[in-house]
Amino acid sequence: MNVRAFLKLGLATLALSVSLSGCGGDDDDDDIPLPQQKTLAQVASEGGYTALVAAATKAGIAGTLSDPAAQLTVFAPSDQAFNALATRLGFADATAMVNALPPAALQSILNYHVLGSKKLAADLSAGGATQATAYTYAGAPARLNFDFTGGVKITDAALTVANVTTTNVPASNGVIHAIDKVLVPPGVLNIVQMAQANPQFSSLVGAVVAANLQGTLSGAGPFTVFAPNNAAFAAAPQNLSAAQLRTVLTYHVVSGQVLSTQIPFGTPVATVAGQNIVISAGTPPTIRDTTATPAKIIAVDVRASNGVIHVVDKVLIPTL
Known part of the structure; x- marks a missing residue:
């Protein structure tokens, strides 16, 4: 065999060897398992959302967040x-609040943070200004209000605003968007x-406590409250006596629940203060x-468990 024939044979053998080696490499790669993406529950747990995980566990929805068949959006x-x-509601911290609230209340609160399908940030924007949550109230899904101007802002039923601080945290069964406030649902x-829950009512809350009306307005009711911000x-007016303050505050309260669609316009409405x-x-x-x-x-129509709040821009003054 001359040198030229020998070189041709060697190159052909080398090409065949490389080809077979490449085929074998692909087979070996197929045997290497791909890393498994974590569920929403695992991502929340490993991401440091301690209070959220504790609340989900007590509420009995941790299984939902671990469901491999689900595709959910969670605002965390x-x-x-x-x-x-927790501190606004008078608890020492989040742990104390989770321990004190019943499972049903926690379940409602957390479901209000869940959308029933996976929505990345772009999908949220495309979804519109109001979007349905997994929490049902008054026979329909409770909705969140969105503002996409300069980021993503969410207004809840207490009229408070949460900012989305991190978007598109992936999970095998959905996506998490981190927020800086707990969303408060209706009812x-x-x-x-x-x-x-709403800082714009801190003066009202202070006055209610000063007049010792917090027990009454936390009772069964129902009540309608015209709440000054x-x-x-x-x-x-300032420097009212305790009796005068109590009269002023009860002048903002109507016995029974009167939604905005039920207001009797032009008709005297009796208040708990005994004045119309x-x-x-x-x-x-x-x-x-x-x-x-x-x-x-x-x-x-700020809906509470024992009535409804309508917000007013002036303190109503009765006869004192």
């Missing part, structure tokens, strides 16, 4: 967010707690008290 509040809500917390209290108010239709509706300046109703 940080431990700091859980602690903030779970009582009237006093709903006011406590902090700006309204700042402009209100008159509500006029308009955009927005207004309430006439004993002064010349009406109060505007600036938000309606």
Whole structure:
């Protein structure tokens, strides 16, 4: 065999060897298992969402977050967010709040943080300004309000706003978006707690405690409360006696639940203070008290477990 023939034979053998080696390598690669993505429950646990995991376990929904057949979206509040809500409600911390709230209440709260399908950040934006959650209230899915201006903001039933701080945390059965506040659903917390949950009502909460009305407004009710915000209290008369303060506050309370669609416009409405108010239709509706300046109703139908809150921009003044 001459040198040229020998070289041709060697190159052909080398090419065949490389080809067979490549085929064998592919077979070996097929035997190497791919890393398994973790479930929502595992991602939350390993991500440091201690309070969320504890609440989910007590509420009995940890199994849902581990369901391999699910494809969910979870808005996950940080431990700091859980602690903030807990202290507003009068608990020492998130652990104390989770221990105190019944499983059904925790289940409702957590389901309000879940959408029934997997939605990445782009899908959320495409989903519109209001989107249905896994929590059902009054026969329909409770909805969250979204604002996509400069990030993602979520307004809950207590009229408080959560910011999405991290998006698109992947899981095998859905996606997590981290948020900086616990979302408060309708119909779970009582009237006093709903006011406590929203910083714009801190003056109202302080006045209710000072007048020793927190027990009454936390009771079975139902009640309708026209709730002045902090700006309204700042402009209100100061240095009232305890009796006068109690009269002022009960002048904002109507016995029974009156939703915005049920307000009897133009008709005197009896308050718990024993004095009437008159509500006029308009955009927005207004309430006439004993002064010349009406109060505007600036938000309606904040649903509590024992009634409803309508927000007003002025403290209503009765005859004192």
